[in-house]
Structures are given as structure tokens and as C-alpha cells.
Amino acid sequence: MNEGYRSMWQNLGLDLVAHDALLGVLGKYYQDIFLAQKTRPAGMKYFDFVMSEVHGLRIKELLDEKNAGRKIVGAYCVFVPEEIVLAGNATLVGLCAGADFAVEEVEKLLPRNTCALIKSTFGFKLGKVCPYLEACDMIVGENTCDGKKKAYELLKDLVENLYVMDLPQVKSVIGKSLLKAEYHRFKSAVEQLTGVSITSESLKTAIRTVNVKRTAIHRLSYLRKADPSPISGLDALLTNQVFFYDNPARFADSVNKICDELEKRIADKKGVFPEKTPRILVSGCPQAVPNWKLPFVVETSGAVIVGEESCVGERGTRNLTDDSGKTVEEMMDAIVDRYDKVDCAIFTPNPERLEHIQEMVAAYKADGVIHYGLQFCQPYIMESIPVEKALKGKNIPTLCIETDYSMEDMGQLKTRVEAFIEQLR
Ligand code: SF4
Ligand code: SF4
Numbered sequence: 001m002n003e004g005y006r007s008m009w010q011n012l013g014l015d016l017v018a019h020d021a022l023l024g025v026l027g028k029y030y031q032d033i034f035l036a037q038k039t040r041p042a043g044m045k046y047f048d049f050v051m052s053e054v055h056g057l058r059i060k061e062l063l064d065e066k067n068a069g070r071k072i073v074g075a076y077c078v079f080v081p082e083e084i085v086l087a088g089n090a091t092l093v094g095l096c097a098g099a100d101f102a103v104e105e106v107e108k109l110l111p112r113n114t115c116a117l118i119k120s121t122f123g124f125k126l127g128k129v130c131p132y133l134e135a136c137d138m139i140v141g142e143n144t145c146d147g148k149k150k151a152y153e154l155l156k157d158l159v160e161n162l163y164v165m166d167l168p169q170v171k172s173v174i175g176k177s178l179l180k181a182e183y184h185r186f187k188s189a190v191e192q193l194t195g196v197s198i199t200s201e202s203l204k205t206a207i208r209t210v211n212v213k214r215t216a217i218h219r220l221s222y223l224r225k226a227d228p229s230p231i232s233g234l235d236a237l238l239t240n241q242v243f244f245y246d247n248p249a250r251f252a253d254s255v256n257k258i259c260d261e262l263e264k265r266i267a268d269k270k271g272v273f274p275e276k277t278p279r280i281l282v283s284g285c286p287q288a289v290p291n292w293k294l295p296f297v298v299e300t301s302g303a304v305i306v307g308e309e310s311c312v313g314e315r316g317t318r319n320l321t322d323d324s325g326k327t328v329e330e331m332m333d334a335i336v337d338r339y340d341k342v343d344c345a346i347f348t349p350n351p352e353r354l355e356h357i358q359e360m361v362a363a364y365k366a367d368g369v370i371h372y373g374l375q376f377c378q379p380y381i382m383e384s385i386p387v388e389k390a391l392k393g394k395n396i397p398t399l400c401i402e403t404d405y406s407m408e409d410m411g412q413l414k415t416r417v418e419a420f421i422e423q424l425r
Helices: 004-011 016-035 044-052 057-067 082-087 103-109 116-126 131-135 146-155 173-194 200-223 233-242 248-267 293-299 328-339 351-363 378-393 410-424
Strands: 071-075 090-094 138-143 162-166 279-284 304-309 368-374 398-403
Touching (some): 004 016, 004 057, 016 233, 044 233, 057 071, 057 131, 071 131, 082 090, 082 173, 082 200, 090 173, 103 116, 116 146, 138 173, 146 162, 162 173, 173 328, 200 328, 233 293, 233 304, 279 293, 279 378, 293 304, 293 368, 293 398, 293 410, 304 351, 351 378, 378 398, 398 410
Parallel strands (some): 071 138, 138 162, 279 304
């Protein structure tokens, strides 16, 4: 790691010893999980580089942007519209973390039975190991699940400039009008932060920029429908994770380069795994970096993951925002229309998600579904019950797992996943 980064991290207030330990574990983990894979697309080298510099070069780029007068906005949810942030001359970064850190400190603040995603948010702050969080000029929380809602009441004392966005819990006319009102309030907050008024030109450009990166991911998803699968679920998940950190245009270019390569692989019938390898759709809670436990277990047990019905995946990236509006008002409406379709389990009732899972099973020719629930995540674990019932009713093999970020259940998880895959052969 470039030594120049140490002073950058120090200036951001990171705990260098704890941060070194985190990077050490992350590097080894990445080596063992990603670099140990065989027949990866050559284009994944870009993502290897991004990961090797995830706390280095990317942070330096963000700090350079700040020095040039741009603001950095961090978010924990795909309901925060990147279009509005970009149009206001700011950059959006995802802040969700997928690793336990400073657990003892966290459990002094939060109940033990809080999901790992929320605990990790607090752990990265209390442990002073997340340069993204420390680089942010505004941190956006959202009223989604109860855990997050209440956690932001505590997080506001730990970070500067926490902005909380209210979100509907029901898909209805009233729910949509709340979303619209909240997106307008957020637009004003971004304008106030940056001192830049959002215009029809800046909003159109921003919508197009985000659409380009979503389109690249849609192309990648489409190619994963091939059998044999031209890319592993691990590598595809990684691209979906980097979606939240990278410069949007560079990200789209890099994904498109991989897609060019995958098209050739498909034409040559070359896959990462042999043809007829059992194909799995993963559905449920988001998997943030470096939460690679489930795909690692699945893909070292003889199956391939062909899709993620997840916010780090198709739930988060599907649907483009209509860019044909002429006024700011029309484009804000288009943004509301696009995000109103996100079928997170916090909505009640939530039949769209059930339909989407079944559509994905058919489109990706999945042989089975693994429902991924983080322990203590009420929305997704509760919703796994109707999901399992509906899928089993259609003879789609389904395995519901509940896990966390620790490695303690690796053995048990592997046994269950192997037995499930055996059933799919
Ligand atoms: S699962 Fe729900 S709360 Fe979490 S990022 Fe997705 S939309 Fe937001
Ligand atoms: S929706 Fe579930 S996984 Fe996401 S923050 Fe809430 S409890 Fe955690």
C-alpha cells in the first residue's frame, strides 16, 4: 500500500492500527476468495485493482474532488437517488459495510439482537476504520426498517451532518406523494450543501449518467442467463458492490469491457463452470463488501449463482429513470416513478417482490433459490415465509438461511448448501 495514504487516513481521523488490521484481513480474504478462482474474465483485473485501492486511490480521488469544491454524500440505502446528488454537483458513495468491527463497543450502544448490517455501520464508525464515512460532507439515513430508523437516532450523535429521509412503508398514492415530497426536500438539502441549484440540464445529465451505469449492469445480468455461465456469481456480486463506490462513467466502461469478453465466451461455449452446473438465484438482504460468505460457500460446493434479487443486485439496479422530461419538475417525477418500484421488504404488503423473484427464476433459468436473511432482520426473514411458500408451491426448490457476518457458522452453512445443491442435480 502506498505510504502516502497513511497521512491521508490520519487526516481523516482513522485509527491507523485498527485500519491496518482491517486491510490485512480484507486483503487475505480477497486473495483466498476471488484470486483463487479459475478462468475469471480478464476484465476482472480492473475490479481487483479497485479493491486493492478501495481505501487508497478511490479515497484520494474523492478528497481531490472535495478540494476542487465538490461535496461527498454517503448513503445506506438504494432509495437515495444518485441522480439528485450528481445534479447538485456532489458524488454519492455507498456506506453499507459487510464486516463485523468493534463489536464490543457497538453492543454497548445497540441491542445485541440488531442485524449485522446496522452493527457494522456503527462498528466502522466507532472503530474509526471507514475513510468513506469520514470523507462525507453529508450522510443520508432513511426511515426503512425499524432497526435503521432507531439506529439513526443514535448515529446522529456520532457523525456530523446526518440527514434522515422519510420513506413510505406502503405502495399507494399517499405513499408515492410522501416519496415525492421527500425527494424534493432532499433536493433542497443537496442544493444547500453544495450551493448549486439543480437545473433541468444538470438533472438530465445526471439521469443519463446513472442510466449508463445501470444499463451496463443490465447487460452483465443478461449475459449471466447463458449456460454455461460466463462469469462466477462472486465476480458478478463484486461488480454490483463496486457500483456503489466507483466513478459512474469509469464503472460503466469497465463493466462493458467485461461484457464484450463474456459475449465471446458465450459464443465459444466457455464458462466458469461446466454446462449444467446447478444454477442458484440468491434473494434477500443486501450483501455489502466484504460479505462474500454465501457466494463463496455456494460456488465452492458445486453450484453457480446466476442472479441476486437484492439491493446489491437487481432490486437496486433494475429500471432506468426516464430522461425525456423537459423541466426539473418532470424529471423529479420520473425519479419518483423509478424509485417507487423498488420492492424492499419494508413495504407492506409486498407482492411485487414475490413476482420479481419468480420472474428472475425463469429469466436466469435458476434451478433453485437461496433466501438470504441476516439474523434479526425482521423484514426479510418474515418475508422469507411467503417467498418459500410461493416458490415451493411452484416446485422451485428453496433454501432459507439466516446468518450473520461471522465465520462461526461456515461449517453448518456449507453442509446445508451442499445438501441443497445435491437436491438440484
Ligand atoms: S433492503 Fe431496503 S432498506 Fe436495505 S438498501 Fe434495500 S431498499 Fe434500502
Ligand atoms: S432491512 Fe434488515 S438487513 Fe437491512 S438494515 Fe434493516 S434489519 Fe438490517
